[in-house]
């Protein structure tokens with residue numbers, strides 16, 4: 001199998017990278033009807049599998065789970081997930097032949113073997129779905145020509161796909177039909193119905209391509225979503241300890257701060273988040289973010305280049321072939337960081353204090369979101385897609401850190417995202433070493449405004465406000481958030 005993207009002529013690569021059409025709410029007026037009465041079989045009951053299945057069933061669809069024999073016999077976590085929630089569970093042989101729609105929600109590294117096992121059992125004319133197109137785009141998997149191949153990719157961890165659905169909202173979702181596999185022309189209708197079934201249409205849906213989804217998804221998860229949140233959390237915690245801040249306070253500020261700060265981002269964009277700071281702190285955060293952007297830009301660009309060239313997927317697949325040696329080593333190292341091992345204290349921290357005492361994280365988030373957005377758009381990914389993959393998803397990942405720190409984030413995201421996260425983190429920390437030497441507790445750990453006269457240069461403030469509001473991520477964000485009429489607030493811990 002060859003890398004599908006790399007086999008495409010250059011112009012076709014650009015065309016597929018740029019597929020991105022924001023879908024009007026009216027296009028979902030038929031709801032889940034295209035899938036009513038169809039037999040939906042999900043392969044795998046993990047992070048996405050369980051949560052998507054729960055939403056689809058609550059939306060009135062017929063869902064069951066095909067698990068490998070050993071998982072059923074040994075009553076593994078996936079079997080428990082499914083049976084505790086009263087889903088029908090069976091082997092591939094029992095369930096795949098009767099499925100109209102097979103949804104592959106196993107880890108990307110298993111896709112080739114899972115598809116090779118499942119495809120011969122699928123009935124003629126059935127549909128196969130993915131939530132990430134790695135197997136098709138980076139591995140070049142070929143699917144039987146009678147099978148329709150679609151993608152419904154929620155821009156969020158599985159836990160938040162469920163949590164947002166239960167809040168009456170949803171998560172932005174990319175849908176696509178593989179151009180090589182749409183023999184009956186039904187792919188789009190089925191993808192739309194599936195997307196409604198998981199609640200994606202309430203947050204915003206882009207008609208995308210497998211190529212655009214893969215290249216943008218890998219970029220978002222490696223940089224702003226997971227890599228930078230990991231780097232910024234560890235560096236912030238370590239700095240506070242170095243400066244003598246109480247460890248329990250430092251652990252709490254970092255664990256919950258990112259969720260509180262990015263909640264402002266979700267509702268009001270970078271502008272809304274920056275507006276939560278005092279004027280002097282906003283000016284400082286702006287300047288710090290500019291410095292961070294100039295330090296980290298080459299790293300963001302390297303990640304995008306390696307993703308586009310296939311270098312990233314090649315090296316990750318080498319690790320798959322090597323029994324995940326690097327992934328497992330990096331995972332173990334992350335579990336040993338002082339941040340991970342220090343319990344959050346029980347002192348109260350008000351919602352505003354998270355902004356006032358953690359200006360550094362505001363600057364990191366501004367820098368990371370803007371850099372990820374700029375780098376993706378420069379590479380040919382459309383702004384709407386880049387917005388979902390950077391700004392909107394950051395708070396959804398932050399929710400997982402608030403639950404159980406970086407351990408929880410890395411547990412809940414895909415193995416593919418986790419591998420890329422560690423790769424970024426290892427390259428980013430040394431880049432930021434000199435910058436971090438200059439950071440003091442006014443930026444992290446104590447109130448930025450304390451002991452300062454709080455005067456500001458009006459002209460400078462006006463210029464900074466304009467620069468924040470006129471960034472292209474804010475332009476597209478204002479439009480996309482207008483469609484998010486059902487977005488709900490989550491309470492600060």
Ligand SMILES: NC(=O)C1=CN([C@@H]2O[C@H](COP(=O)(O)OP(=O)(O)OC[C@H]3O[C@@H](n4cnc5c(N)ncnc54)[C@H](OP(=O)(O)O)[C@@H]3O)[C@@H](O)[C@H]2O)C=CC1
Pocket residue numbers: 043044045046047048049067068070071076077078079104105106107108110113114131132153154155156157158159412413414415416
């Ligand atoms: N994690 C996330 O939030 C997101 C994931 N995605 C995509 O969704 C897909 C699923 O990812 P994710 O939910 O993280 O996956 P998980 O790691 O949570 O999947 C675990 C499930 O896959 C099964 N599984 C593992 N290995 C095999 C195998 N060799 N054969 C058959 N089944 C196997 C496990 O069953 P068993 O008990 O048998 O081991 C378990 O049910 C991926 O394509 C990912 O990129 C997309 C958006 C976000």
Ligand SMILES: CC[C@](O)(C(C)=O)C(=O)O
Pocket residue numbers: 154155156157158217221225226397412413414416417
């Ligand atoms: C964190 C990145 C993601 O793509 C996701 C949750 O959207 C993943 O692969 O887990």
Ligand SMILES: [Mg+2]
Pocket residue numbers: 154155156217221
């Ligand atoms: Mg993703």
Ligand SMILES: [Mg+2]
Pocket residue numbers: 132217218221414416417
């Ligand atoms: Mg991903």
